[in-house]
Amino acid sequence: MQIREATAADWPAIWPFFRTIVEAGDTYSYPRDLDEATAREMWMLRAPGHTAVAVDEDGTVLGTAKVSPNHMGGAAHIANGSYMVDPRHAGRGVGRTLGEYSLDWARAAGFRAMQFNAVVETNTRAIALWESLGFEIMTTLPEGFHHPTKGYVGLHIMYRRL
Template sequence: MLIREATAADWQQIWPFFRTIVSAGETYTYPRDLDEPTARELWLLRPPGRTVVAVDDSGTVLGSAKMNPNHMGGGSHIAGGSFMVAPGHAGRGVGRALGQYALDWARAEGYRAMQFNAVVETNTRAVALWQSLGFEIMTTLPEGFQHPTKGFVGLHIMYRRL
């Protein structure tokens, strides 16, 4: 698996799994009916952000991540990130590789920490992955997310010092 900078041409492979994940409404706070142009604008970041893809030997996009300053101004020393793995490639280390890549990127860029603002508590695979990479749950916003089948569930804020 290779992780590299995402190009405009990669979007045609990202969009199908992005749309599937977002429209399911179980793990992201994006609107479930997010249109393609808006999704593309949200995901393919310009500097100082960065969007990457994980690809296999044939060039198939297995997953993608975007990394960026979590806030502006006085909060810009903390990195943020979002991650999506194509459902057919879940459980094969793609998310872990993207997560480690994001941490290495943030450290190299001089960030002091990384924070995830909205990890849905019922997304137990993601929560476990982030914890295994050294993130802590700093707090949970009770009923901060409306899950399509589980109702109102918490949103974790997760943090790791670099």
């Protein structure tokens, strides 16, 4: 598996699994009916942000990540990351590889830490992954996320120094 910067040519491969993940409504706080143009604008970042893809030896996009400043001004030294793995390629280490890559990229770009603002507490696979990469749950917003089948569940804020 190779991780590289995403290009506009990658979007047609990203969009189908992006749409599937967002429409499910159980891990992202994006509107479930997010249109493609808005999704592309939100995901395919320009500097100082960075969007990457994980591809296999055939060039198939397996997953994607984006990293950007979490806030502006005096808080711009904290990165934020978001990740999506094509469900057809889950369980192959794509998320871990993207996570490790994004931490290295953020460190090299001068960020001092990374913060995840909204990790749904029922997303236990993601939480276990982020904790294994050194993230801590700093707090949980009770009922901060409306899950489509579990109702109102907590929303974690996770953090790791770089």
